[in-house]
Amino acid sequence: RRSWAEPYKIKMVEPVKMTTRKDREKAISEAGYNTFLLRSGDVYIDLLTDSGTSAMSDRQWAGMMLGDEAYAGSRNYYNLEDAVRQFYGYKYLVPTHQGRAAEHLISKIMISDGDVIPGNMYFTTTRLHQELAGGTFADVIIDEAHDPENEHPFKGNVDLQKLEDLIKKHGPDRMPYVSIATAVNMAGGQPISLENLQQVRELTAEYDIPIIHDMTRVAENAYFIKKKEPGYADKSVAAIVRQICDLTDGATMSAKKDALVNIGGFLAVNDREVFEEARNLVVVYEGLHTYGGLAGRDMEAMALGIEESVQEDHIRARIGQVQYLGDKLIGWGIPVVRPIGSHGVFLDARKILPHLSQDQFPAQTLAAELYLDAGVRAMERGVVSAGRNTETGEHNYPDLELVRLTIPRRVYTQAHMDVVAESVAEVFANREKISGLNMIYEPKYLRFFQARFERA
Numbered sequence: 001r002r003s004w005a006e007p008y009k010i011k012m013v014e015p016v017k018m019t020t021r022k023d024r025e026k027a028i029s030e031a032g033y034n035t036f037l038l039r040s041g042d043v044y045i046d047l048l049t050d051s052g053t054s055a056m057s058d059r060q061w062a063g064m065m066l067g068d069e070a071y072a073g074s075r076n077y078y079n080l081e082d083a084v085r086q087f088y089g090y091k092y093l094v095p096t097h098q099g100r101a102a103e104h105l106i107s108k109i110m111i112s113d114g115d116v117i118p119g120n121m122y123f124t125t126t127r128l129h130q131e132l133a134g135g136t137f138a139d140v141i142i143d144e145a146h147d148p149e150n151e152h153p154f155k156g157n158v159d160l161q162k163l164e165d166l167i168k169k170h171g172p173d174r175m176p177y178v179s180i181a182t183a184v185n186m187a188g189g190q191p192i193s194l195e196n197l198q199q200v201r202e203l204t205a206e207y208d209i210p211i212i213h214d215m216t217r218v219a220e221n222a223y224f225i226k227k228k229e230p231g232y233a234d235k236s237v238a239a240i241v242r243q244i245c246d247l248t249d250g251a252t253m254s255a256k257k258d259a260l261v262n263i264g265g266f267l268a269v270n271d272r273e274v275f276e277e278a279r280n281l282v283v284v285y286e287g288l289h290t291y292g293g294l295a296g297r298d299m300e301a302m303a304l305g306i307e308e309s310v311q312e313d314h315i316r317a318r319i320g321q322v323q324y325l326g327d328k329l330i331g332w333g334i335p336v337v338r339p340i341g342s343h344g345v346f347l348d349a350r351k352i353l354p355h356l357s358q359d360q361f362p363a364q365t366l367a368a369e370l371y372l373d374a375g376v377r378a379m380e381r382g383v384v385s386a387g388r389n390t391e392t393g394e395h396n397y398p399d400l401e402l403v404r405l406t407i408p409r410r411v412y413t414q415a416h417m418d419v420v421a422e423s424v425a426e427v428f429a430n431r432e433k434i435s436g437l438n439m440i441y442e443p444k445y446l447r448f449f450q451a452r453f454e455r456a
């Protein structure tokens, strides 16, 4: 029995267009060699992101019919509140339309000008909202996380010495919270261990500094703890998720990932005052505090998605599919981030295109070439995503210059994974012929979403 065979069967299908190379040449040049600017109709296998792209279950679709669209006090809000309390343990809930909205609220409430927010590697929207609130992000992830080939099983871990040095340098008063992400996205979906999180908790507690948890992919992190951290093999993913959350003071959640919905997110905290401020602020930016920019039906689907996200068979199949693709590429000698992470396989564009400097945007180039080969859409996770240094205006040059093959949950089959692997192998075989790109349009914020390029 394939350990990762899916615990579900397909009831409805959504036909996708099979394009020709000629179609794709036209589409990618019109999209300025930016996969974010492609029409989904021109994409065969869409691995741009696992955000909002998962398939909902029949129970979630049924939940959409149970939307209580009252403006205030919707039944679905209380079902969502129950799910957050039961599965994550946080006391107070503020629903938002998606994750960055929760990041906006918590940053505005907890960060003051000149504050420093340590975190285990940056994430694009998280860091931007910290900066917009006047804070500066400081990376405290272990060095191994910046090395794509290092096989450390918990590359999401915090370097406690780096964190303590920062606390001593800036003082706890300049540190509104430590930002801890589970299944660290930009490192390649790399988990933090419970042991390390407990050590972070002990250290921050000494200085009374709260921990805010980016729990977007917490179930996947819990699965890695179950499989790799000594002492957890017999614990359920659900129990490990609770244990992780119980070591933190609050969380921002993009429910568009682990919680299996197409839109949704929330801020959840244990501190009553932070909650009251967030509940007040949410009506300014999102909507009344019992819907936060979501329809009742969305909150119902989210409550059900949270319950499904921690089911053993589901998470085993989800991670198993990612591992399947990763193992295939590793077997063919294609440089990818190791160990294989939570939500995708990350191609090492620097290693695949050593003849391109980061000023020629290797990851951006590789993502475009992959799309051209067979219509597989991936995402650039390199210097374009890293943006510019707010002081110098120079590019941030990250060690990790990656192309993310992000696997939506419960959407693609193993045959699709085989097509993706074969297409990556085809591009890899012709890598010497690939030339770089010039950026010809660069937006001010989160440039990777809308930047445009031309062939150098």
Ligand SMILES: CC1=C(O)/C(=C\N=C(/C)C(=O)O)C(COP(=O)(O)O)=CN1
Residues within 6 Å of the ligand: 048, 049, 050, 051, 098, 099, 100, 101, 123, 125, 126, 181, 185, 214, 216, 253, 254, 255, 256, 264, 265
């Ligand atoms: C770890 C983490 C994310 O991965 C994240 C969004 N990620 C996207 C869109 C992605 O493609 O990875 C967000 C923002 O969530 P949002 O896309 O606004 O629902 C927060 N934290």
